[in-house]
Amino acid sequence: MTAPRTPQLPSRLPHVGTTIFSVMSALAAECGAVNLGQGFPDFDCDPALLDRVNDAMREGLNQYPPMAGVPALRQAVAAKIAALYGRAYDPEREITVTAGATQAILTAVLACVHPGDEVVVLEPCYDSYAPNIELAGGTVVRVPLTPGTFRPDFARIAAAIGPRTRAIIVNTPHNPAAVVWTRAEMLRLAEILAPTEVLLIADEVYEHMVFDGAEHVSASAIPELAARAFVVSSFGKTFHVTGWKVGTVAAPAALTAEFRKVHQFNVFTVNTPMQHALARYLADPAPYLGLAAFYQRKRDLFRAGLAASRLKLLPCEGSYFQSVDYSAVSDLSEAEFCRWLTREVGVAAIPISAFYDGGFEQRIARLCFAKRDDTLERALERLARL
Numbered sequence: 001m002t003a004p005r006t007p008q009l010p011s012r013l014p015h016v017g018t019t020i021f022s023v024m025s026a027l028a029a030e031c032g033a034v035n036l037g038q039g040f041p042d043f044d045c046d047p048a049l050l051d052r053v054n055d056a057m058r059e060g061l062n063q064y065p066p067m068a069g070v071p072a073l074r075q076a077v078a079a080k081i082a083a084l085y086g087r088a089y090d091p092e093r094e095i096t097v098t099a100g101a102t103q104a105i106l107t108a109v110l111a112c113v114h115p116g117d118e119v120v121v122l123e124p125c126y127d128s129y130a131p132n133i134e135l136a137g138g139t140v141v142r143v144p145l146t147p148g149t150f151r152p153d154f155a156r157i158a159a160a161i162g163p164r165t166r167a168i169i170v171n172t173p174h175n176p177a178a179v180v181w182t183r184a185e186m187l188r189l190a191e192i193l194a195p196t197e198v199l200l201i202a203d204e205v206y207e208h209m210v211f212d213g214a215e216h217v218s219a220s221a222i223p224e225l226a227a228r229a230f231v232v233s234s235f236g237k238t239f240h241v242t243g244w245k246v247g248t249v250a251a252p253a254a255l256t257a258e259f260r261k262v263h264q265f266n267v268f269t270v271n272t273p274m275q276h277a278l279a280r281y282l283a284d285p286a287p288y289l290g291l292a293a294f295y296q297r298k299r300d301l302f303r304a305g306l307a308a309s310r311l312k313l314l315p316c317e318g319s320y321f322q323s324v325d326y327s328a329v330s331d332l333s334e335a336e337f338c339r340w341l342t343r344e345v346g347v348a349a350i351p352i353s354a355f356y357d358g359g360f361e362q363r364i365a366r367l368c369f370a371k372r373d374d375t376l377e378r379a380l381e382r383l384a385r386l
């Protein structure tokens with residue numbers, strides 16, 4: 001007998017390493033820095049939501065739910081979408097509960113992308129999109145958002161769409177750029193997609209964080225888009241419970257049927273008591289309707305504090321991210337600047353270059369303001385020195 005040996009494994013994702021979010025969080029912990037890097041709240045959710053989870057567990061709602069999700073939650077989500085965005089999804093055939101938006105996006109990609117298909121992503125973009133497409137055997141077609149404003153460049157989007165394009169992934173409100181697509185922009189997208197067979201994966205996890213009275217224009221609100229869209233939401237973002245990993249996908253029945261084929265042999269079902277709790281909690285719209293004002297106040301507090309520094313504030317229309325142009329402070333690359341900021345200033349941030357393949361450099365860093373006021377004030381004391 002030879003010694004036990006682990007077989008060689010050629011990587012399915014040879015270019016993927018540890019994500020920048022984990023790297024910066026570890027560095028923040030090591031340096032005792034205020035962690036404004038990774039996007040998660042440092043405050044707790046509404047205790048009433050926790051009570052509802054506890055109630056569901058004590059009521060014995062602890063076994064497998066239906067594959068597509070607890071019916072009461074799917075009904076609550078369909079009612080919410082109908083009330084806010086005006087489209088009536090059938091909860092039986094068109095709403096699926098997922099293990100967060102991350103699984104929803106992967107499942108949508110696996111369900112629709114065939115080997116050799118192209119999928120358009122708009123850079124900078126969330127880091128899971130490209131590996132998801134590669135896992136499905138697809139080709140990632142990267143189109144930059146307009147440098148400086150991060151608004152969609154429709155000429156480039158239209159030019160990127162061809163006979164092999166299976167889907168486009170759009171994220172509004174946007175992480176990391178905090179841009180919210182206008183109705184005119186969503187309609188322009190609809191116009192470009194109308195003559196094609198291209199599907200839309202609409203990542204709308206920050207749908208309830210839109211500021212200054214602007215509206216979130218969901219793909220579900222534009223019939224031409226909704227007819228071809230997987231619309232992805234996340235309760236983690238909306239109810240300050242990112243660790244719960246519960247989200248939903250709304251899509252026309254034919255698309256949902258394909259989505260569920262992948263879902264049932266991937267996660268199969270999502271944890272039951274959380275779903276019941278969320279269904280009951282959604283009966284009151286106040287928590288999600290009040291989220292924009294809640295985060296707008298934090299955004300304003302944070303921006304007012306940063307105004308004292310030489311960091312230049314980019315617009316923040318939505319999401320819980322504030323990007324800053326640090327070119328008046330440093331010539332370092334974005335990754336080096338974020339490491340320096342964490343070690344020397346004591347505030348962790350994320351380089352925007354991490355959201356681009358090949359690391360496009362713009363001297364911009366992303367800070368997360370989903371933090372307690374005292375955390376933001378501690379960070380501001382340090383950042384005001386810049």
Ligand SMILES: Cc1ncc(COP(=O)(O)O)c(C=O)c1O
Pocket residue numbers: 039099100101102103126171174175203205233234235236237242245246247
């Ligand atoms: C744009 C975007 N999409 C998807 C996700 C993942 O959401 P979830 O935690 O529900 O998987 C995030 C989380 O940061 C995100 O920023």
